Amino acid sequence: GEDVEQSLFLSVREGDSSVINCTYTDSSSTYLYWYKQEPGAGLQLLTYIFSNMDMKQDQRLTVLLNKKDKHLSLRIADTQTGDSAIYFCAVDSWGKFQFGAGTQVVVTP
Amino acid sequence: DAGVIQSPRHEVTEMGQEVTLRCKPISGHDYLFWYRQTMMRGLELLIYFNNNVPIDDSGMPEDRFSAKMPNASFSTLKIQPSEPRDSAVYFCASSLQYGPGYNEQFFGPGTRLTVL
Numbered sequence A: 001g002e003d004v005e006q007s008l009f010l011s012v013r014e015g016d017s018s019v020i021n022c023t024y025t026d027s028s029s030t031y032l033y034w035y036k037q038e039p040g041a042g043l044q045l046l047t048y049i050f051s052n053m054d055m056k057q058d059q060r061l062t063v064l065l066n067k068k069d070k071h072l073s074l075r076i077a078d079t080q081t082g083d084s085a086i087y088f089c090a091v092d093s094w095g096k097f098q099f100g101a102g103t104q105v106v107v108t109p
Numbered sequence B: 001d002a003g004v005i006q007s008p009r010h011e012v013t014e015m016g017q018e019v020t021l022r023c024k025p026i027s028g029h030d031y032l033f034w035y036r037q038t039m040m041r042g043l044e045l046l047i048y049f050n051n052n053v054p055i056d057d058s059g060m061p062e063d064r065f066s067a068k069m070p071n072a073s074f075s076t077l078k079i080q081p082s083e084p085r086d087s088a089v090y091f092c093a094s095s096l097q098y099g100p101g102y103n104e105q106f107f108g109p110g111t112r113l114t115v116l
Helices: none
Strands: A004-006 A009-013 A018-024 A031-037 A043-050 A055-058 A061-066 A071-076 A085-093 A096-099 A103-108 B005-007 B010-013 B019-024 B031-038 B042-050 B053-056 B065-071 B074-079 B088-095 B111-115
Touching (some): A004 A085, A018 A031, A018 A085, A018 A103, A071 A085, B005 B088, B031 B074, B042 B065, B053 B065, B074 B088
Parallel strands (some): A009 A103
Antiparallel strands (some): A031 A043, A055 A061, A061 A071, A085 A096, A085 A103, B019 B074, B031 B042, B042 B053, B065 B074, B088 B111
């Protein structure tokens, strides 16, 4: 299987919370990242977490890390239409920087 | 800094033609990456350079693809001859560091390539 896996699609209603999940295989990964790609644009770093942390909060964004299960999640509170984008999980894995396939988030009114 | 600059933003060409994509990384960044994004395969790393030297080109799909970095401020990705299956969005990215440890990659806006 892939070193970094994500679900491909998420639909959420405006105002609700979104949760995007990611699993990875390299337990030695030290930094784990979330990138956002808006339509017609390149990827942009949204947030990251260091592996000695379980949680990191940044305004509407909450990153949760479960090292035992090698599971990373991104929660977006009060999701807005401007949050519609593709979200990529990325980790430093097996000596390389690996991106997941991306989760397309569609926010409906 | 203007960020990573790519040109052209869109390229439409016919099968068999040569295509050259260009990238200017952020000044001071020692690493440069070329990625390809398609619906079927997601985001794939094609090749990356460190201090203008190609380090890992294992992602380059075929000999039709080649990449160069003649100096710290310019890189090209060339496809010759191009085929319809090369149609994708090609991203260039740069970073200060790579590998274990914190490293943020900065992406350009991409070149959307269509091969007819």
